[in-house]
Amino acid sequence: MDKCDGGQPNSLRADPLGLTLTCLGELVAWHETYHAEFLDEWAELYRLGDRLGNPVWQISVLGQVSRGKSALLNALYGEPVFPVGPLHGVTQWPRTVRWQVRIGEQHYPVDLTDTPGLDEVAGNQQAEMAWATTEAADLILFVTAGPLGDRELEALGQLQGQNLPLFLVANKQDLYPDWTAEKLTQQMTTAGLASILQYQLPIFLTTQKTNPPHPGLESLNCAIATWVQQDAPHRRARHILERAIALEKKLGSALGEAKTPVLHQRLVPLLGFQVGLVMICPWNGLDILWGLLGYLLLIRRLCQGYAIPLPLHQAKTLMSTMFFALSLLYLVGWGEHFFSLPGETQGFWSASFLQAGIVAWGHVQLRRRLESYLRQGYLWGRQGPEKLLSLMEPEIRP
Template sequence: MAQSPPDVQSAPRENISASESVTVHQRAHLSIQTVIKQVETFPVLLQTELQNQLGILSGLSLKLNQGIFQIATFGFVSRGKSAVLNALFAEPIFPVGPLNGETQWPRSVRWSPEIAKGLSDLQIELIDTPGLDEIEGQGRAQMAQEIAQAADLILFIIAGPPTALELEALKALRQSGRPLLIVVNKADLYPDLDAARVYERLAVPLQQVLTPQDILLTSAAPAPVEIRVEWPDGRTTNDWETPPANIEPLRSALLQLIQREGRTLLVLNTLLQVQSVERDIAEHVQTYEAQSGKACIGQYARLKAALIAVCPLSFLDVTIGLLADLLLIGTLVKLYRLPTHRHQVNQLWGQILLSLASLVVVEMSTPTLSNWVSHISLGFLPWVGTGLLQAGVSLYGAQRVGKQTQAYLINGYTWSPLGASTLIQDILKQLQPQMVLYRLRQELSAQLE
């Protein structure tokens, strides 16, 4: 069970200092611009295939620069999602009614609470979504996942103790890797319900990333209560009165969370989406250059094998093998147009050394130059056999180096100095225990791997 963080009232402000936060923000923006510029170096046909990815990157850059912090609400029908948002706005912004499923499509509205001190650099956007259990559930499920992936914070609205279906929906939303708060609406109908009891109903994986402080009880539209009215003439009558909405716990928790780590949440979520786009771009490059890459590897591997097969000197074999592998790597880097970095280079040197070591072992197990000369009198059969063995090892080594180079270029694309994975890892190292993101660090680290 996860340890509960300190009370948010006493928690310090975001532990990433203002200067560091600005630096992270700037690096995230540079990361997006770097990817866009790299795509511009690709062949025109490949650039055309990547127009959708470029559009996503442009949108992420705009969101980051404008500081748009998005909060998405999810839940089943008749739980009061729209009512909760209307209570936060203190006016009927989102449609509500006696029929289930009043919200048919996602709708977003900017929220500018007057008490939001210290949030001048962020624009809060609240997103209302259709019920997760409405008709056309498969399409709605896909839509929900897309919205969850884009949101910086998720509010899951329930009405009373969570049902089995709601717990399954919570588990699915957790796959987005976004921070999540549980809002228990209509709490006025359950006077004995508290956050601790709701927390106990959650599965262990959810308990590890949530605490009772992340479960907020509200009454966005309390049910009317019967009251007794005493008249001046002594008569008494009964009437119905609607209590005011009890939304302050949620409002206060949201503003404190955004003030404490809203900027970090925004930057991290943006980078997670950039990372997804980078991986998609790398897969497109791999597919586009598949035939050219295969031909390049085959050409260099055959050339390396042929030269080593006819070369009688061991030290020249090793030199030829080294140069051939380096030329192959350089040609593939130029072909794929993807950046390399120190970690990739170190891994490639390991593959080159492994290829050379295999060749050296073959060289040491075959006759020396003097023995080779003595074998001339016996015919060319021993020499041909030795050459073929060396050629085979060289061919395999070059193919392995080529394939590993392709893999490192594709898989390492997000790990360049300004790559999304690199920046995400830097942010995760700076998280402190009182932050909501701190409880997600292991999950996010696993996504990087």
């Protein structure tokens, strides 16, 4: 690895792993206090925090049988630590070996995980074990040989959906000398895998020969060293934040199913009281006051019911809805005051019922808008996963 210059680490404005750990700590502390009865929905946050603190980077190899996955890892490691043989499917279960990536005087521990083929004769059990390694992987080496088969294209499509860092290794180039990176790119584009390619998916052409080392193998070594030094922290943080967002949405959905019916029943008296005050109040300015206080109380009760803070990034939308409803309320009251005849009650009651309808409409609109955000879970705190992910995206290299 001495021949590889990993370059200088990315200069994110703050440590991505540290910020992500702070975010997870805030989420866990909040849910332990307010959502302990929904532990099943957010308990995985504990495991994600443990993974953040793991100083070892995880590289998992995937591919079909007889693509040379184990031989490739042996070449990277420098010793035959993974069993290989002339028969198909020598690797029957995942196996991990600790590797030290050395750049100058620095050493970076990496776990290399070999996996069974995705098309093992034994059936789905081996494939499931192989896919299970991707859950904790920081980088995937997808090994192929020759033209991509249907199973390989399907697997790449699944990896595309998981948004994991991916290197594509076209192995056994001594057997497929005419199969180039350009042809691989064209085949993947035709198969609808353009979103992987748009991030400039690294493609390495290698052979089984290790003496002398194939240039493609040396390029792969250097790419892994650069990735470990520069990109690994950001990639791991991003993957964990994405997983935390998914967990929060799962929790928010569960909260919606459990809390919404009860909350709606409790909000009926509030709406009735607010409508009654607006209808019977003869002074237009107080109509606006009662409407505003009722809407603010609605927002407070919904946030308390879900036990999730008000999503401040959406406060502008909520304020716009309130302002529109209150403006309509004022215009109706103003029109009734200036256009009704003295002693006439029909206009007064018509305006009152119209104002009641406006108040009810505003109540429903605010409730729907706020609940749509509360049902996404606790994403919008000071160190919320959505906010951190948006800050981190520009720092993640393709």
